[in-house]
Amino acid sequence: MAGGVKGSTGRPDGRATRWEGQRERRRAEFAEAAITAIERYGPDVLTEQIAAEAGVARPRLYRHFEGKADLQHTVCQRIVRRLMAELAPVWRAGGSPNEIITSAIDTIVRWLGTHRQLYRYLVRHSRRDPAGRGDAITDFTGTFAVNLGRLLAGALRAAGLDERGMEPFAFGLVAFVEAAIGRWLAEAEGGTAEQFTAELARSVWRLIEGMLGERGLRPDPERPLPDSAGIDLLDPNPH
Structure with missing residues (x-):
């Protein structure tokens, strides 16, 4: 949402802003883990292998992406x-x-x-x-x-x-x-x-x-x- 999420005072919601920043950092980290996994396992790398490279469970990986296509696009x-x-x-x-x-x-x-x-x-x-x-x-x-x-x-x-x-x-x-x-x-x-x-x-x-x-x-x-x-x-x- 343009301008960020705003609270009842009309000012940007600090918690939402922090979450968005954390989410983008985690997406970047997971994308880097995916690149490492691709180099190791090839272009048919499994999501489970990417998650293992990132040190997280598969469901936690997808918390930061809107499905497999979003992950692939980011990578x-x-x-x-x-x-x-x-x-x-x-x-x-x-x-x-x-x-x-x-x-x-x-x-x-x-x-x-x-x-x-x-x-x-x-x-x-x-x-x-x-x-x-x-x-x-x-x-x-x-x-x-x-x-x-x-x-x-x-x-x-x-x-x-x-x-x-x-x-x-x-x-x-x-x-x-x-x-x-x-x-x-x-x-x-x-x-x-x-x-x-x-x-x-x-x-x-x-x-x-x-x-x-x-x-x-x-x-x-x-x-x-x-x-x-x-x-x-x-x-x-x-x-």
């Missing part, structure tokens, strides 16, 4: 936030387009490769839940694609060129990367992580270069981006 969101935290330094470091693309792909490939059980859990359980909350993976890739589209459009706009169509292109590009990484994780047919990352990074740049080139913009892949082009591609509310 998926937390897994995605871990990946986002790994990616954050990529944007802060800056660099050339090639450096940024390669570093981002390398980070994602290595993190998901190290945490394959978490990736499999995401694939199976990241979906819109009954409460209408979004799919964790879609929220992540969608935010990335929207901001990438804005970055590319901004580069074209600064050069006085046609910027239309960059958002659909960015969504297609992100979907391509997501599918390629998912296939490599499933089959590893693309050689080592280093080889796969290098080839995928080259493919991504070729697509970006081709699209921008058609509009008359030919950026140097090895030239550092100007500070004015900086944008956190994972920020859901970019300035």
Whole structure:
């Protein structure tokens, strides 16, 4: 309820506020326990195994969630936030387009490769839940694609060129990367992580270069981006 639960005086009820804060802390703790259990038992982890990892009985675990779907949604969101935290330094470091693309792909490939059980859990359980909350993976890739589209459009706009169509292109590009990484994780047919990352990074740049080139913009892949082009591609509310 907006503004918190209020007592008869109209002021927020302190007990309700404390309970809500405690509930959120416990949800976070149980989600972390679930991640540990997933790493140990795999994506088909049982609720009983999660509860055992958290050191509580199954009924007590569900006191803090509105059923299994709510638990899965919370866990998926937390897994995605871990990946986002790994990616954050990529944007802060800056660099050339090639450096940024390669570093981002390398980070994602290595993190998901190290945490394959978490990736499999995401694939199976990241979906819109009954409460209408979004799919964790879609929220992540969608935010990335929207901001990438804005970055590319901004580069074209600064050069006085046609910027239309960059958002659909960015969504297609992100979907391509997501599918390629998912296939490599499933089959590893693309050689080592280093080889796969290098080839995928080259493919991504070729697509970006081709699209921008058609509009008359030919950026140097090895030239550092100007500070004015900086944008956190994972920020859901970019300035």
